[in-house]
Amino acid sequence: MVVVLVLSVTVLYIARPALVQLVDAKTFSRWRMLWVCMTLALFLAHSYWLYVFMVAAYALVMARREAHVMGVYFLLLFVAPPASTEVPGMGLVNYILVLNQYRLLALVLLLPAAIALFQRSSTLKWGRSSVDWMVLAYLVLISLLRFREANLTSGLRDIVTIGLDVFLPYYVASRSLRSLNGFKYALAGFAMSAMMLTAMAVIEVVLSWQLYFSVLNALGLNSMEFGGYLYRGAFLRPNATVGNSIVFGYVAMVALGYFFFLKEYVEPAKLKWLGVGLLLMGVASSLSRGPWVGAGFLLVVYLIQGPRALKKLTTTVLVIVAAWVMLNVLPMGKVVLDMLPFVGTVDEFNVEYRANLLTSALPVIERNLWLGSVDYLRAPELQVMVQGDGIIDIVNTYVGVVLNAGLIGLGLFVGAFVLAFKQVRAATRKAVTHGAEAVVLGRALSATLAAVMLVIYTVSSILAVSVVYWTVLGVCVAYVGLMKQPVSGPEPSAS
Missing domain, CATH: 1.10.287 (Helix Hairpins)
Structure with a gap:
């Protein structure tokens, strides 16, 4: 706890001159105190349910005063590891829901914001963006497919889970951001959190010490949920609060893409380089090739525009x-x-495993071409991919989608991202009337979205991966909607 707090406060002290140019000084101080208080709650609660109560109490009392709910959501998204536990069914069912940090924030922050946005006449109506229909069709499809083998209770529970994991992050991100100032605050919350995670990841690599490993036991959670200590060469692969090194690198990469927009508000130039350098350090310290390639691709796409x-x-x-x-x-x-x-x-075997996975999955995909199957992991072609710990790791989001939901599901999933990318590019070319910062925002978002689409080819939708890419998609939809509107003042609160 002491190490985490010292690292967090140090990073915030160093980055403060840049961050207070992105959010006002009072908001920065409030967010800084929020991160410290939630970290203290995490380490001192010694009960996961006490921690849940503290987060819920904050949302009930303080979050309603926040004008930028997505900024707070992004800030708190990575304050704790996403270790999961079951919400007891009180004798009615085995359990109500599997709860983790991401679903907790969806319940206490995003759900109230979504209700407020839905009731507001000025909110962009569902379906005004064609991406909405792609997302909705995909959610309906995978929800229905959950009933292929599950009973009614399990199927309904899965629908609630899909709503928390996919719909709420996408909906609030796509509807709550209605000015450049709103984008600035939201993306600053994400970058602020990623900067603190970077310091923790560097320390984990240097000291070969997972900072959040022991706190899970103290909370009564499974400390081995994210595996043990994994190394690349002689170096520990860091988890920080995201539970996996490649996921951490992916988060740092997305933060880097967002900071390409945020840097437009930061002066002098050395502070811009400080922010970029810190987030690049985060990508590098992940020791994960996918995010390394993704960050390079992100930079190229950003520059060529x-x-x-x-x-x-x-x-x-x-x-x-x-x-x-x-x-x-x-x-x-x-x-x-x-x-x-x-x-x-x-670790050349990791590259070979990914290549072999695609080869082994093709005949399974062909047998269940249109709607996938529920028992694809039991297919003999995939059984040869069982690893030493007895699992088959589907380290490719697209392969995972097509195995589960077939070509129809894959078409809807990929279609949402491709359509959003095309719309952001078109909106960027017309963004001059909103100012130079709006053009840079479009470049940053299209580059980030392109990099996300590349990196998820190398990792399954575990932990923060899907939560982040659905919010990226939502932010892109919000940008396209903003560029269609005349220049206006700051948006009202979504909380």
């Missing part, structure tokens, strides 16, 4: 070449090179 794209890309390539030369010269350079994608030799 902006002015002097060729010059900036050339400079980027020269920096990469110079770094490559330095790594070949420095004594520790070989260690880093061995972990790089495409050229590294450390």
Whole structure:
């Protein structure tokens, strides 16, 4: 607890000159105190239900005063590991719901905000964006498919879970952001949280110590839910509060994409580089190749949409070449090179496993082409993919979707992202009337969305992966809606 608090306060102290240019000083102080108080609650509660009560009490008493609910949601999303526990059924059913940090925040923060937004006449009506229909069709499909093998109680529970995990994050993100100021606050909350996680991840790598491992036992949760200590080469792969190193790298990558917009409000230039550098450190410290490739792809997509794209890309390539030369010269350079994608030799079996997974899954997909199946993991072709711990890791979100929901489900899932990307690109070209910052926001969002679509090819929708990409999708829809509106003042509270 002491280490986590020292790291958090240190990062916030260093980043404060930049962050107070993104959110007002009172909001920054309030959010800083909120992070500290929730961290203290997490470590000192010694009961998960007491922690839940404290979060719910905050939402009931204080969150209603927040004008920017998505900023608070993003800030608290990563304050605690998403370890799960069952809500007792009080003798009526075995259990009501599997609760974790993400669903807790959906219940106490997003659900009240969604109700308020739904009742407000100025809220963008459902269906005004074609992405809405893609998302709705996908949710209806996977909800119905849950009844293929489940009983009525289990199926209804799954529908509630889908609402908390998918619908609420998407709906509130897509409807609550109605001005550039609203985007600024929301994305600043995400970046602020990711910056603190970066410091924790670096310490975990350097000290080979998972900072949040023991607190799960203290809360009465399963400390092994996210596995034990995993290494890449000689270095511990950090979990921070997200439970998995590749998921942490993915979160840091998304925060980096958001900061490409936020930096437009930050002066002087050294503070911009401080923010970018800190989030790049987060991506690097994840020791995960997928987010590394995703961050590089994000940068390229962002640069090619902006002015002097060729010059900036050339400079980027020269920096990469110079770094490559330095790594070949420095004594520790070989260690880093061995972990790089495409050229590294450390944990090559992970790359081979992903390639073999796709090959093994194809005949299973072909047998259940349109709507997938519920027992695909028992298919003999996939049984050869069983790992040492006895599980088949579907380390590809697209493969997971098509195995479960077939080509129809995959078409709706991918269609939502592709359609959102095309609409953001079109809106960016018309965003000049909203100011230069609006154009940069469009570039940052399209680059982030493209990078997310790439990275989820290398990881299943575990932990924060799906929550983050549904909110990214919602933020993109909100941006397209804003660019269709005349320039206006700050939006009213969504809380």
